[in-house]
Amino acid sequence: xxxxxxxxxxxxxxxxxxxxxxxxxxxxxxxxxxxxxxxxxxxxxxxxxxxxxxxxxxxxxxxxxxxxxxxxxxxxxxxxxxxxxxxxxxxxxxxxxxxxxxxxxxxxxxxxxxxxxxxxxxxxxxxxxxxxxxxxxxxxxxxxxxxxxxxxxxxxxxxxxxxxxxxxxxxxxxxxxxxxxxxxxxxxxxxxxxxxxxxxxxxxxxxxxxxxxxxxxxxxxxxxxxxxxxxxxxxxxxxxxxxxxxxxxxxxxxxxxxxxxxxxxxxxxxxxxxxxxxxxxxxxxxxxxxxxxxxxxxxxxxxxxxxxxxxxxxxxxxxxxxxxxxxxxxxxxxxxxxxxxxxxxxxxxxxxxxxxxxxxxxxxxxxxxxxxxxxxxxxxxxxxxxxxxxxxxxxxxxxxxxxxxxxxxxxxxxxxxxxxxxxxxxxxxxxxxxxxxxxxxxxxxxxxxxxxxxxxxxxxxxxxxxxxxxxxxxxxxxxxxxxxxxxxxxxxxxxxxxxx
Numbered sequence: 001x002x003x004x005x006x007x008x009x010x011x012x013x014x015x016x017x018x019x020x021x022x023x024x025x026x027x028x029x030x031x032x033x034x035x036x037x038x039x040x041x042x043x044x045x046x047x048x049x050x051x052x053x054x055x056x057x058x059x060x061x062x063x064x065x066x067x068x069x070x071x072x073x074x075x076x077x078x079x080x081x082x083x084x085x086x087x088x089x090x091x092x093x094x095x096x097x098x099x100x101x102x103x104x105x106x107x108x109x110x111x112x113x114x115x116x117x118x119x120x121x122x123x124x125x126x127x128x129x130x131x132x133x134x135x136x137x138x139x140x141x142x143x144x145x146x147x148x149x150x151x152x153x154x155x156x157x158x159x160x161x162x163x164x165x166x167x168x169x170x171x172x173x174x175x176x177x178x179x180x181x182x183x184x185x186x187x188x189x190x191x192x193x194x195x196x197x198x199x200x201x202x203x204x205x206x207x208x209x210x211x212x213x214x215x216x217x218x219x220x221x222x223x224x225x226x227x228x229x230x231x232x233x234x235x236x237x238x239x240x241x242x243x244x245x246x247x248x249x250x251x252x253x254x255x256x257x258x259x260x261x262x263x264x265x266x267x268x269x270x271x272x273x274x275x276x277x278x279x280x281x282x283x284x285x286x287x288x289x290x291x292x293x294x295x296x297x298x299x300x301x302x303x304x305x306x307x308x309x310x311x312x313x314x315x316x317x318x319x320x321x322x323x324x325x326x327x328x329x330x331x332x333x334x335x336x337x338x339x340x341x342x343x344x345x346x347x348x349x350x351x352x353x354x355x356x357x358x359x360x361x362x363x364x365x366x367x368x369x370x371x372x373x374x375x376x377x378x379x380x381x382x383x384x385x386x387x388x389x390x391x392x393x394x395x396x397x398x399x400x401x402x403x404x405x406x407x408x409x410x411x412x413x414x415x416x417x418x419x420x421x422x423x424x425x426x427x428x429x430x431x432x433x434x435x436x437x438x439x440x441x442x443x444x445x446x447x448x449x450x451x452x453x454x455x456x457x458x459x460x461x462x463x464x465x466x467x468x469x470x471x472x473x474x475x476x477x478x479x480x481x482x483x484x485x486x487x488x489x490x491x492x493x494x495x496x497x498x499x500x
Contacts, residue, residue: 027118029322030076032111032211033083034066035485036190038492039210040098043203045495054094059496061091078322080104101193101200105224105315109189112320114211116231117185117481119329121474124178126333127242128470130340131171135463137343138164142456145438146263146353147362152255154362157438160348162451165459170245172463175470177238182477185231188213189223196220210488212481225314232325233309236302239332243298246339250292253342257285263353264346272345287345291338298331357438358401361390366441367432375426378419385415400436405429 041059044050050058065086069076077083081104087095141160148158188208191198197220204216217223256262266272266285273283305328309319357363367389368382388411393403413423427435434440445452449459 026070027115028076029078029108029111029115030069030083032114033077033080033107034062034069035211035488036107036110036207037062037087037098039190039207039488040102042210042488042491042495043206044098044100047201047203049100049200049202050097054097055495056498057091058095058098059492061087061095063496064090080107101191101198101202103193103224105194106189106192108317108320109192109217109224109228110211112228112322112325113185113187113189113213113231115322116235116325116329117182117212119326120178120182120185120235121478123238123242123329123333123336124175124182124470124474126336126340127171127175127178128467128474130336130343131168131175131463131470132467133340133343134164134168134171135460135467137346138162138168138463139460141348142453142460144348144350144353145357145442146348146350147357147360149252149255154356154360156365157357157362157441159442159451159456160353161456161460162442165456165463167245167249168463171242172466174238174242174245175466177241179473181231181234181238183214184227184234186214186477187217187227188215189217189228192217192220192223194224210484210491212484214480221314229309229312229314229316229319232305232319232328235325236305236328239298239302239328242332243295243302243335246335247292247295249339250288250295250342253346254285254288254292257288261352263349263356266342267345267347270345272341287338287342291335291342294331294335294338298328298335301328301331304328354438359399361393361400363400363436363438363441364390366435370431370435371426377416377421377426381416381419381421385412388415401433403436405432408432 041050041055041062045052045055065083068074068086077086084096084099087098138161141164142162144160145157146160146163147154148156148163188204188211190207190211191202191204208214208216217227253264253266256264266287268283272287273285301324304324305319308321308324312318364386365383367386368377368379371377371382371385372379389403389408392398392407392411393400398404409425412425416423425432442451443453445455447455449455
């Protein structure tokens with residue numbers, strides 16, 4: 001069997017991604033504790049809440065702690081109670097004046113949101129990359145007619161491109177969910193202290209701006225008690241959706257490996273398949289197996305956030321663990337990377353797909369549809385006629401394109417005998433055969449959202465536009481964070497130099 005191999009040539013500029021990855025690499029808890037302290041020093045000095053005479057010692061001590069933590073192999077404390085002793089050692093107890101109106105609760109809630117925010121952008125970027133591969137492949141296969149299956153049984157002919165755009169639509173909803181969740185994660189808890197705020201008149205909006213947040217968590221109780229638990233649970237729902245969408249696609253392709261002559265499979269080699277250790281004829285779909293396993297792992301980790309958040313009092317840290325939530329999001333990124341590789345490795349045989357369609361009766365519903373649309377025969381009567389055709393054909397091992405027109409006329413007369421309709425089949429032989437042609441069926445679809453050429457053109461254009469908008473969204477939000485942190489660095493350097 002000769003397969004036609006479709007490869008994807010998608011140009012990707014790696015430089016901007018690498019630059020951002022380098023910037024983001026050390027944005028852990030230690031990094032954000034340093035940024036929070038830098039912003040506190042700048043804001044509280046400007047607001048008159050910090051004695052300017054103490055600023056040189058405090059800024060020098062904070063700089064020392066940050067620089068030492070950035071050395072290769074150095075410890076990077078991840079909590080307020082382990083970070084603060086380093087500050088005291090470097091600048092004396094006066095440095096704790098920075099802690100006015102603060103608590104580990106609002107500081108930890110803030111860095112958890114900041115870290116999750118970065119990871120959501122990573123997930124959005126990979127999702128968009130996988131969607132781009134899928135839409136590019138869909139465009140190549142607008143005219144590739146293949147079987148679609150329901151209940152594991154060949155059900156209807158369809159354009160493979162249309163099938164892929166259906167999966168792309170599911171991923172686009174995941175992209176929407178990311179954007180919506182991001183807006184709720186992208187809020188600063190800083191300045192809420194614990195439960196009900198503080199008597200210190202902290203400038204929460206300015207703090208949020210320095211840390212790259214678009215807004216603040218408005219209610220002080222919500223900030224560290226409710227919202228910070230909601231965030232990983234909501235992101236877990238997105239991870240679950242991504243994993244389920246991936247799993248459905250993987251399983252659909254996986255079933256083809258049970259056929260002796262599949263019309264779609266993975267290109268051999270390159271880590272896509274491997275040879276059985278005992279049976280030399282077998283080429284096991286390793287990439288499908290590993291991606292499915294990754295999807296199951298992602299669902300498991302996502303459910304962990306829900307279980308951790310279950311039956312706890314407000315504010316408890318069970319569901320907030322940075323490492324666990326980072327692993328959860330990273331698992332979804334890995335799943336999408338696997339799906340992307342699957343799409344780029346698919347080998348499709350259009351002629352074999354058409355052969356499968358023409359060897360079964362996946363076009364039989366069209367008989368009932370045409371008889372109703374053109375000849376006003378009630379659908380259920382036409383459905384009965386088509387069903388009788390299929391029963392007769394399968395009993396006699398007759399394929400659709402070989403079905404005798406004379407038998408169709410006889411079966412039609414029997415099917416409509418008690419309905420009061422004329423016994424003559426209104427279709428002539430040419431129309432009868434064209435109605436059973438899978439290619440004609442796909443091209444003649446009239447539904448909005450169908451696989452006909454005009455709708456495929458429209459949906460491909462819309463899908464491409466969404467990918468561009470999603471890419472712009474990621475770029476915009478990454479730039480906002482980067483620019484905010486650069487502004488903080490500049491203002492903190494100016495404070496250190498005594499030019500405040």
